[in-house]
Amino acid sequence: MMGETVKIRVDDRELEVQRGTLLIEACRAAGIEVPSFCYYPGLSLQAACRMCLVEIEKAPKLQTACTVPVTEGMIVRSNTEQVTQARRSMLEFLLGNHPLDCPVCDKGGECELQDMVFRYGASESRYGEAKRHVEEQQWSPVVYFDAPRCILCYRCVRVCDEGMGVGALSVVNRGVHTEIAPNHGDHLECEECGMCIDICPVGALTSGAYRYKARPWEMQYTSTICTHCGDGCKTTLSVRNNKILRGNNRDRSGINGEFLCIKGRYAYDFVEHPSRLRQPLIRRGRELVETTWEEAIGTVAAKWSEILARRNKAANNTLAETSEKRSEGFGVIGSNHTTNEENYLLQKFARTVLQTNHVDHHRTADYAALIHALANESAEQPSQAQRPPLARSKDIVGASAILLVGNNPTEQHPLIAWNIREACRLNGARLYIIHSRRIPLLRQSHRFLPLGLGHEADALRHLCGEPEATQALLGETPSGDNVTADLLNDFRNRLQEEKDVIVVFGDEITGPDVSLLIRMGSRLSGQTRYIALGDYSNSRGASDMGLLPHLLPGYRPVGDAAARAFFEDRWKSPIPATVGLSVDDMVAATLQGGMDALYVVGANPLKGRNPEDFCGKTFLVVQDLFLQETAQAADVVLPAASAYEKSGTVTNTCGELQRLRKAVGVLGTRTDLQIFASLAAAMGATLHPSQPEEALEEIRQMVPEYNIPLANVLAGGAEAVLNPNGFKPLAAPAETSGRVYSAQDTLFTSGTLGRFSNILNLVPERNIRKEPGPA
Amino acid sequence: MASILGGIVETVAALASGFKVTFRQMFRPTVTENYPDEAPNFQNRFRGLHVLQRDEAGLEKCVACFLCSAACPSNCIYIEAADNTAEQQISAGERYASVYNIDYNRCIFCGYCVEACPTDAITHGHEFELASYNVTDLIYRKERLLAQKTTTDQTAAGDPALSMPSGRNQSAS
Ligand code: SF4
Ligand code: SF4
Ligand code: SF4
Ligand code: SF4
Ligand code: SF4
Ligand code: FES
Numbered sequence: 001m002m003g004e005t006v007k008i009r010v011d012d013r014e015l016e017v018q019r020g021t022l023l024i025e026a027c028r029a030a031g032i033e034v035p036s037f038c039y040y041p042g043l044s045l046q047a048a049c050r051m052c053l054v055e056i057e058k059a060p061k062l063q064t065a066c067t068v069p070v071t072e073g074m075i076v077r078s079n080t081e082q083v084t085q086a087r088r089s090m091l092e093f094l095l096g097n098h099p100l101d102c103p104v105c106d107k108g109g110e111c112e113l114q115d116m117v118f119r120y121g122a123s124e125s126r127y128g129e130a131k132r133h134v135e136e137q138q139w140s141p142v143v144y145f146d147a148p149r150c151i152l153c154y155r156c157v158r159v160c161d162e163g164m165g166v167g168a169l170s171v172v173n174r175g176v177h178t179e180i181a182p183n184h185g186d187h188l189e190c191e192e193c194g195m196c197i198d199i200c201p202v203g204a205l206t207s208g209a210y211r212y213k214a215r216p217w218e219m220q221y222t223s224t225i226c227t228h229c230g231d232g233c234k235t236t237l238s239v240r241n242n243k244i245l246r247g248n249n250r251d252r253s254g255i256n257g258e259f260l261c262i263k264g265r266y267a268y269d270f271v272e273h274p275s276r277l278r279q280p281l282i283r284r285g286r287e288l289v290e291t292t293w294e295e296a297i298g299t300v301a302a303k304w305s306e307i308l309a310r311r312n313k314a315a316n317n318t319l320a321e322t323s324e325k326r327s328e329g330f331g332v333i334g335s336n337h338t339t340n341e342e343n344y345l346l347q348k349f350a351r352t353v354l355q356t357n358h359v360d361h362h363r364t365a366d367y368a369a370l371i372h373a374l375a376n377e378s379a380e381q382p383s384q385a386q387r388p389p390l391a392r393s394k395d396i397v398g399a400s401a402i403l404l405v406g407n408n409p410t411e412q413h414p415l416i417a418w419n420i421r422e423a424c425r426l427n428g429a430r431l432y433i434i435h436s437r438r439i440p441l442l443r444q445s446h447r448f449l450p451l452g453l454g455h456e457a458d459a460l461r462h463l464c465g466e467p468e469a470t471q472a473l474l475g476e477t478p479s480g481d482n483v484t485a486d487l488l489n490d491f492r493n494r495l496q497e498e499k500d501v502i503v504v505f506g507d508e509i510t511g512p513d514v515s516l517l518i519r520m521g522s523r524l525s526g527q528t529r530y531i532a533l534g535d536y537s538n539s540r541g542a543s544d545m546g547l548l549p550h551l552l553p554g555y556r557p558v559g560d561a562a563a564r565a566f567f568e569d570r571w572k573s574p575i576p577a578t579v580g581l582s583v584d585d586m587v588a589a590t591l592q593g594g595m596d597a598l599y600v601v602g603a604n605p606l607k608g609r610n611p612e613d614f615c616g617k618t619f620l621v622v623q624d625l626f627l628q629e630t631a632q633a634a635d636v637v638l639p640a641a642s643a644y645e646k647s648g649t650v651t652n653t654c655g656e657l658q659r660l661r662k663a664v665g666v667l668g669t670r671t672d673l674q675i676f677a678s679l680a681a682a683m684g685a686t687l688h689p690s691q692p693e694e695a696l697e698e699i700r701q702m703v704p705e706y707n708i709p710l711a712n713v714l715a716g717g718a719e720a721v722l723n724p725n726g727f728k729p730l731a732a733p734a735e736t737s738g739r740v741y742s743a744q745d746t747l748f749t750s751g752t753l754g755r756f757s758n759i760l761n762l763v764p765e766r767n768i769r770k771e772p773g774p775a
Numbered sequence: 776m777a778s779i780l781g782g783i784v785e786t787v788a789a790l791a792s793g794f795k796v797t798f799r800q801m802f803r804p805t806v807t808e809n810y811p812d813e814a815p816n817f818q819n820r821f822r823g824l825h826v827l828q829r830d831e832a833g834l835e836k837c838v839a840c841f842l843c844s845a846a847c848p849s850n851c852i853y854i855e856a857a858d859n860t861a862e863q864q865i866s867a868g869e870r871y872a873s874v875y876n877i878d879y880n881r882c883i884f885c886g887y888c889v890e891a892c893p894t895d896a897i898t899h900g901h902e903f904e905l906a907s908y909n910v911t912d913l914i915y916r917k918e919r920l921l922a923q924k925t926t927t928d929q930t931a932a933g934d935p936a937l938s939m940p941s942g943r944n945q946s947a948s
Contacts, residue, residue, distance in 0.1 A: 103840035103893045104868040136869070212858050212870040215841040 008074040017070050024052055024065040032078055035087060035116055037201050038153040039066035042426065043162055046154050049094075051116070053086045054078045062086055084120070091121040097131050097176065099148045107203030109216045113151060132176060139188040141762040142208040142266060143197060147179050150204035156180060156196035163259075165410075165421050165443060166190045180204070191747055192763045193414070194265045198248050198258060209266050209759060210246040214238075219245060222663040223253065223716050225650050226264035227337055227537045227643035228750045230364070231256070231393060231415035232652025234716070235264045237644065237663040244268045244644065244664055255393050255656060255718045261414035263750055267757040268644060271664060275626055275756060277639035278668035286615075288627075288637060293670070293678075300621050300636050301682030304330075304354070307596045307619070308683075311355075330354040331586040331595045334361040334547040335602025335672075336536035337753075339648030339660060340706075341695035342672040343538070343545035344553060345687065346601055349676050352573035353685045354599075357558055357580030360549050362603060363740040365507060365534030365653065367543040369514035371555050374530070377518050388722045391502045391529035393654045397423045401446075401498035403432045405517070406456055407506025407533045408772060410440040411746045413653070416504065416533065417441060432495055434459045436508075437772040438479065449491045450477045450775030456508040463492050463520045478774040499526035506533045507742040534653045535743050536751065537643060541651035544705065544721065549580030549738065554703035570702060582738025590618045597621070601672060602640060604628040604752055623675055628752055639669045642753075646671040648692040649713065656718040657708065817901045822884045824902035825877055827921045828895065830867060835921065836896035837875065838868035843888035843897050851881035852888060868894075875917035879905050 004019045010032055017026040025041075027034045037049035045067050053062040057075035062083065065076075077083065094113065102108040134147040154171065157180065161167040168183040168190035182188040197205045219238040226233045226247075234254020235247040247265050252258045270276075280296035281288040311329055332350040334343055343361075350359045374389050396402060396419040409417035421444055423429035430446035433439070436453040451459055451473055461469030476482055495501070501524050509517050514532075521528035534540060546553035552575075556563035564575050581589060583605050589595050597619040604624070606614060611633035614620065622634040631637045643650070644663045651657050670678075673692060680687035689695045700707045705721045713719050743751055748766035750757070760766065808815050817823070828836045839856035855874035865871035888897050907913055 101868070103842065104838045104870050108840065212839070212856050214856065215845070217845060218841060 006070055006072040006074075008070050008072075008076065010076040011078055019071075020069050022066060023054070023056075023063075023068045023070055023074075023076065026070050027054075027065060027076075027078060034065050034078060035120060036066055037112065037116075037151060038155065040155050040158070040199065042422070043155065043158040046158065049151065049153050050090050051087060053083060053090070055080055055083055087120040088122050091117050092126070094151050095121070095125060096127050097148060098151070099131060099133075101149075104212075105146075105149065105203035106206045106211050107149075107200075111203060112201035134179070137186065138208070139182045139186075140190075140192055140208070140764075142192055142194055142262070142759065143182075143188055144206045144208060144211060145180065145182075146204050146206065149202050150180055151202055152178055152180075153201060155199045155201065156205055159195045159199045160190070162425060163418065163421070164191060164193055164195060165417075165440065166193075169196060189765060189768070191414075192262045192266075192765060193260070194248075194262065195259070198250065198260075198265075207246065207266075209269075210238075213245050214240050222661050223249075224644060224661045224663055225537065225652075225658045226260070228263035228267060228753065229261075229413055229415075229745070230534045230536055230539050230653035231413050232537060232650060232654075232656060232658055232718070233260055233264045233415050234658065234718075235260055235268075237268060239663050242664050244271060253716060255652075255658075256415050256418075259415055259418045262747055262763070263414075263754075263757075263760070266759040267750060267753065269758050270625070270753045270756040271642055271644055271666065273626075273756040273758070276666065276669075277625060277627060277631075277637060278666065280639060281627075281631075281634075281637040283635045288632070288634070296636050296638060297675075297678050297682050300638075301679055303619050303635075304597060304679075305683050308355070311596070328356075328358060328581065328586075328589050328595050329597075330356040331358040331581065331590070331598045332356065332360075333583055333586065333598070333600045333603050333605055334359065334542055336362060336364065336534075336539045336542055336751075337643055338538060338542075338602050338672050339643070339646065339650055339692065340538065340541040340545055340657075340699060341648045341692045342601075342676070343542050343547050344699050345673060345676050345689075345695055347546045347553070348571060349680060349687055350599075351552075351567075351575045352571050353680055353683065353687065355574075355576060357549055357576045357578060358586055358595075359547055359580055360583045360586065360738060361539075361542045361547045362583060362605070362743070363534075363543070363548075363738065364536065364539045364742045365532040366510040366514055366740045367532055367534065367540055368548065368551055368555055369511055370518075370530060370532050373515040373518040376515075377522055388720065389527070389529055390655050390720070390722070391531050392656055392718075392720050393419055393531070393652070395529065396420055396429075396502055396504075396531075398427065399423055399429050399500065399502040400427075401430045401432065401495070401501045403434070403495065403501055403503045404441065405434045405459070405503065405505040406436075406508030407504070407742070408437065408439045408441075409504070409533070412506070412535065412742065412744070413533050414747060416531070416653075420444065420504075430494075430498065432491065436477075436775050438775055439772045447491050447494055448775075449473075449488070450479070450481045450483060452477060453774070454508075457513045457516060460509075460513065460516045460520045462488055463495065464516070464523065465492075481775065496524065498524060500528070501526070502529050502531065504531045504533060507740055510740040531654050533742075535745060537652070538650040540653050540655060541649075544651055544655075544703065545699070549582055553699070554705055567702065570698075584739060585737060590614060590620075593617050600624070600630050600634075604630045606630040606633060623672060624752070625669075626752055626756055638675055640675065641666065641669045641671045645669065646673070646692075648673070649696060651721060652718075655721050657706070657713055657721050658718045659713050659716060821901055821903075822886050822889075822899040824879075824900050824905065824915075825888070825920055826898050826900040827875065827917065828898055829922050829924060832867070833924045834864065835866040835871055836894045837872045837892075838866050838894055838896070839870050839872040839875075840893060842891040842893060846887040846891035847882075848885060848887060849881040849883050851878040852876070853878070872917060875920065877915050877920065879913040879915060880910050 005016050006019050008015050015030050024034050034052050036052045038046040047064045047067045052065040054065045055077040056063045136146045138144050157169045160169045168188050172179055172181040197207045219240045221236050223236040226235045233256035234249055236249050237244045238246045247268055249258050279290045280293055282291040334346050347359045350356055424431055424444040431444050432447045433445045434449045436451055458469045458472045470488055473483055503521050552558055552567055568575055587605050590598055595618045599621045601623045606629040611629050614633035620634045621636045622631040623638040623640045624631050625642055645665055647662050648660050649657055677690045708719050748760050754760050830836050839854055841854055844852035844854055853876040854872050856870050857873035859865055859871055
């Protein structure tokens with residue numbers, strides 16, 4: 001994309017820059033200071049603040065560097081007396097009506113206006129008139145607005161409209177009465193993302209969660225990964241006295257730049273929720289009572305050892321008539337939130353110590369099917385394998401075309417939606433949507449193929465050119481759209497013309513449909529890349545690490561003797577060869593009294609059921625943050641640490657490995673990794689490694705996809721996990737029962753964590769926001 | 776004879792010069808202070824125990840801007856901020872200090888906090904007897920540092936013994 005360059009001269013320095021670059025960018029790239037308020041990279045140009053004025057030769061007066069593209073031979077001066085004077089005057093105008101209440105203003109210490117006045121302003125004010133005062137307004141539980149502090153840079157208006165696609169803010173009145181106003185008169189109804197607060201250069205927009213709590217220089221900053229959806233935004237938590245006060249990412253250091261949705265920005269408050277489990281619980285009679293860690297661990301270990309011994313004995317006299325009904329032994333249900341290291345250790349613990357393949361987690365996207373389908377595809381078409389066929393989240397921004405099948409990224413994957421909007425807005429990407437609902441991203445779409453619920457596979461067949469499928473799609477959709485053959489063909493032909501498409505799909509496409517999707521994708525020209533959308537911060541990691549009844553870490557089938565031997569050799573223990581039960585099967589077996597013991601880590605498989613029905617059906621151990629339905633039915637409950645209280649790595653839905661760092665600690669809890677280690681030790685078994693770093697090292701040795709350079713990850717960046725050998729065809733993909741379904745969390749829910757976040761429960765949109773209607 | 780007279784004159788002269796300072800001081804005002812039997816005298820600008828001031832309406836002047844703690848070279852000021860609400864107006868601004876501690880184990884009485892304060896909330900008082908057998912007693916809380924309410928309602932300021940910055944020898948209790 002290297003275009004033509006032009007030569008310009010700024011302050012006697014020769015610069016060579018791309019034609020069309022904005023002068024302000026050219027100067028900044030060369031280290032020449034040009035102050036600005038309203039100019040913001042990635043947003044439309046506003047030219048409202050006049051801070052960026054510079055002298056351009058032959059131009060009659062000062063020009064705004066933020067709107068002038070460079071041209072050949074341009075001669076610019078940025079530090080003349082006239083420019084300095086202009087900056088000083090602009091600041092004087094801004095301060096004319098500014099309250100200057102920095103001591104109480106939340107922005108003090110990180111305020112762009114403070115910095116600017118300090119650097120370029122006059123030392124004294126000549127303004128003696130009364131200032132216009134307007135009372136502070138609360139627009140929503142998280143957004144406060146203090147009009148007098150606003151410098152009318154319109155950044156908030158633009159980020160909400162262009163970046164978020166919400167458009168909840170606008171400008172009202174004129175002249176000195178100009179003000180920013182929310183969409184509902186005196187309050188906001190929006191996504192409550194807080195982007196406007198974050199982007200505001202002054203203390204006009206402030207955050208309800210953080211306001212008046214601390215000063216920026218009083219806090220420690222820990223950058224970690226948001227624990228809510230699967231997009232894996234980096235959030236920098238500001239911590240004071242072991243308390244998280246805010247989350248943001250102002251240094252744009254993560255894959256998300258500065259983007260965070262409401263959950264990443266505010267929903268850290270579950271950490272200190274009063275109902276948080278802070279002590280182990282043990283069942284005495286019908287009651288769960290508090291106990292010590294020693295007793296809890298001892299009880300679990302003793303019971304498990306007893307079950308193991310009984311099962312071993314039973315296995316040794318298989319010939320003996322077993323009048324007892326068959327029992328499945330141990331079941332282990334893992335989490336979508338725990339780290340890769342913990343997931344790896346958990347399935348290792350289950351498979352070696354507990355001798356079971358009944359290991360599963362709530363699967364929210366069919367990563368296993370995707371990996372297998374891609375492996376087989378690249379075996380058929382080796383030429384396709386030059387670039388990794390899995391796209392990273394930032395790749396979306398640079399894509400020329402995006403095909404979205406199912407899912408509602410605006411609610412379920414806010415960062416993916418932000419990236420898609422950015423691609424459409426800044427790079428003119430064409431968005432194709434196949435959906436059964438009228439999702440908000442339709443506003444950005446280029447072509448839309450509406451269909452009835454569950455017909456996504458038909459649409460894929462249609463795209464592959466199967467006429468019967470085309471027939472199935474014809475007719476009226478539930479919302480009254482008439483799907484004609486013309487519409488279908490137009491969609492297919494247009495998509496067919498695209499090159500290097502990124503295909504993004506949700507839980508509508510699982511199992512064999514994934515192969516269909518890949519077949520469709522490989523008919524497109526160029527390199528088609530894929531993103532499977534799964535809920536929660538480490539769904540992908542849970543799959544990758546083998547928290548699955550049929551697959552070992554790295555998607556190697558448990559039925560494959562060679563794969564088993566590889567792990568048995570390293571783990572120094574046999575692994576059961578039969579495919580295990582899925583979550584639903586384990587729960588069903590428990591209800592029948594068919595499980596000896598069930599170990600649930602950071603999950604709530606009994607959600608929406610009556611815990612009473614499960615009490616006493618099995619020896620149930622639950623390790624979680626809160627006393628959810630599953631924990632209420634448990635015999636022993638172990639209080640675990642959340643993602644913000646431990647270190648390790650997580651893999652987002654696009655397969656980017658990132659590092660968690662410990663921000664705070666909650667007294668009484670232990671990390672899942674520590675709990676596994678103490679359980680194994682109490683059972684007299686060895687479970688190595690016990691440190692996250694060592695566990696990651698073992699993962700890297702055992703799972704080739706994770707054997708990637710770590711320097712970037714350790715430094716707080718993201719690295720895509722991929723197979724250095726390209727995707728090798730695997731033995732026939734191991735099939736298993738078990739549903740793959742999304743929890744359909746919205747912007748304001750987040751499974752268990754969302755139930756215990758005060759902020760998420762406080763925002764009115766949680767209840768009044770409309771579901772997208774049918775297509 | 777003359778030598779005897781000379782001797783006397785010399786002795787008297789020697790005595791006079793020897794007692795010159797003594798006699799001169801005898802007729803000057805006394806500067807010695809009988810501390811601890813009598814209260815010491817301070818210059819106005821003496822930097823003693825801090826006092827958190829109130830405004831004319833009796834509201835706390837401190838708005839919890841954290842500038843004093845930022846300016847403090849020994850890092851001994853600890854603040855937590857909170858919002859004023861309509862029901863409970865503590866300071867005149869939007870925020871007030873819900874916690875304000877000074878650790879007198881560390882304070883070096885440099886006066887930087889006073890310099891930094893934009894609202895003239897923190898000042899140095901003249902109290903200086905801070906010695907204690909217990910270091911934790913040397914962490915003074917806001918209630919102890921706050922000036923007494925001089926306006927109408929005395930009881931609202933809490934226990935007067937606690938809010939009286941001029942009280943003596945309280946730190947040992
Ligand atoms: S916006 Fe900035 S300059 Fe204005 S009062 Fe707040 S900190 Fe001070
Ligand atoms: S919180 Fe987000 S959606 Fe709401 S007004 Fe601000 S930018 Fe717009
Ligand atoms: S509220 Fe903040 S971001 Fe919005 S126009 Fe005013 S100063 Fe700019
Ligand atoms: S988009 Fe997802 S990962 Fe990013 S802040 Fe929101 S919930 Fe967290
Ligand atoms: S005493 Fe003064 S400087 Fe310290 S926090 Fe209060 S207002 Fe700010
Ligand atoms: S930055 Fe150019 S006018 Fe605001």
